[in-house]
Amino acid sequence: MKIHVLLYADGGSASLEAEAGITIRELFAQSQVGFDAPCGGNGRCGKCRLYAAGALSEPEERERSFLTEGELRSGMRLACYARLLGDCELRLPEENASIETSGRSEAYDFEPTVTVGEATLTIPTLKNPLDDRGNLLSAAKAADASYAALKKLPALTRAGKWSLFYVKDGETVLDVCPEKPKAAGMAVDIGTTTVVAYFYDLETGRLLGIESGLNEQKGFGADVISRIAACIDMPEGLRALQEAIIGQLNGFVQSFCRKSGFKRGNLYQATIAGNTTMQHIAAGLSPANIASAPFIPCSLFGFTLGAEQIGLELAQAAQVYFSPCLSSYVGGDITAGMLACGLDRMKDTCLYIDIGTNGEMALRHGGEIVCCSTAAGPAFEGAHIKYGTGGVWGAISGVRADTMRADAMRNGAVQIDFETIGGVPPIGLCGSGLIDALAVMKRLGVIDETGRITDPDELEDASLAPRLTEIDGEPAFVIDPESGICITQKDVREVQLAKAAIAAGITCLIKEAGIRVSDVQSLLLAGGFGSHINGASACEIGLLPPELEPKIRAVGNAAGMGASQTLLASGSYQRLTELVACCSYVELSGYPYFQEQYIEQMMF
Ligand code: FES
Secondary structure (H helix, E strand, O other): OEEEEEEEEOOEEEEEEEEOOOEHHHHHHHHOOOOOOOOOOOOOOOOOEEEEEEEEOOOOHHHHHHOOHHHHHOOEEEOOOOEEEEEEEEEOOOOOEOOOOOEOOOOOOOEOOEEEEEEEOOOOOOOOOOOHHHHHHHHHOOOEEOHHHHHHHHHHHHHOOOEEEEEEEOOEEEEEEOOOOOOEEEEEEEOOOEEEEEEEEOOOOOEEEEEEEEOHHHHHOOOHHHHHHHHHHOOOHHHHHHHHHHHHHHHHHHHHHHHHOOOHHHEEEEEEEEOHHHHHHHHOOOOHHHOOOOOOOOOOOOEEEEOHHHOOOOOOOOEEEEOOOOOOOOOHHHHHHHHHHOOOOOOOOEEEEEEOOEEEEEEEEOOEEEEEEEEOOHHHHOOOOOOEOOOEOOEEEEEEEEOOOHHHHHHOOOEEEEEEHHHOOOOEEOHHHHHHHHHHHHHOOOEOOOOOEOOHHHOOOHHHHHHEEEEOOEEEEEEEOOOOEEEEHHHHHHHHHHHHHHHHHHHHHHHHHOOOHHHOOEEEEEHHHHHHOOHHHHHHOOOOOHHHHHHEEEEEOHHHHHHHHHHHEOHHHHHHHHHHHOEEEOOHHHOHHHHHHHHHOOOO
């Protein structure tokens, strides 16, 4: 039986048709509706929330376990569980992601590989029968010409009295035009969670626009392992995931063109920086072997592909450069980030860390760079945390305990304050809020050094006792009594695993470089999460070494800045090649010291 579903999303609505009996998630997959399914639709995370009304299956026990009575009353359902039995209306929750688009980079000279020029060709005669291609190459001082340029050349030369404009990428003529064309390029950071595209004028280097969004592959799982599994397990999985990301980038291009007056045919080059899996999927290459030992990728990139080859809708002959990766788990986002921060030219001993679902890190010391990657898991991105959420509006991004305020002194109560992204009422905790909350809990003695939430009678400050509660039979600490947002014992354990993985990775790099922690002169934190975490809290819970607290510097979206630099400075290609040559990679899964440290760093 066919049914009709009205979907309200992104400020508009769409009418979808479906076979009765399928789940909402199956409907979204069939209709290619972008939707967040952090556990890959396996029904384990309880995050695929939306509002639904109409003929739906009754919530089963498992679905109920993820939702409060109030949420169920308001019509909230989980897309993985709720089945469509007849006509329905669905409404996606507001999704205002706060995505890091800014970043710092070292100064560099603007000198793109794409240039625009004007040429006057020689008029061929019977005595001098120059072919059009040879004529163009000689006038434009080029070595090659694209097929797209050749297709236009005969008519253009004769109509324009042998004068024309051309666009070259290095030694290759990409395009020929009767009028001087605008030339723009796109630099992209493809993160597992978010995607950012920067559009630049390639004649002036001016930033023309930024487009960003949550990665459209999110419906296939929150982390790279789920995405790889989707590529392997689903029929045509790789194609579906590639279409999701390339479709998103094409949407960015359309949106940029609408706002700027540029046309997609003016976009002559793109650069991409992403982790190794994201780059494989964008390039349409199988990431299957990244997930299992010995973790061999199809490619470590550092080359260009034609935009048309991967379905990217830019100028016909535009090329797309993929940043070089160092291994299956230290990708092009890290090399691009290191380029932006000048790690290849740095004299200081410097630690560069990008914390996401993986903690990817590099230590520059004495002219060499040693790198590794640790599986931090998605806890810092809000997954597997009871009240966890991404960095969206309403996420609690900072938590403070104020024992010194006058009112606290008067009545002996510790004041716990928090702030949310956008200053709106809280909906959950994002990674930075989670780290702050754990630091506060540690400072107040709510958790002991093993991470156990203490009993009320063990508390030093009895005023905290009302905040201790039980959720699903396990201890929890309430952060916001009004909304009930709290940290459960299981959440503490998830953070412990994540922070131990990062901290152990750092100690392994320090050991590999043969230095002490105190020898590190700067600690650069890249990525959206790194930009927002409170360094003191991260050090307090042992995520980062306390000695390095004064040396922490957030560098924002360094991967995006590196991709931009590659687009705007032709010397970047050589620098990336040299940077890769001085890097070595430590595979932590076969490194006994990592296991020792992992257990040790679990403590608070
Ligand atoms: S429960 Fe539906 S995506 Fe995890």
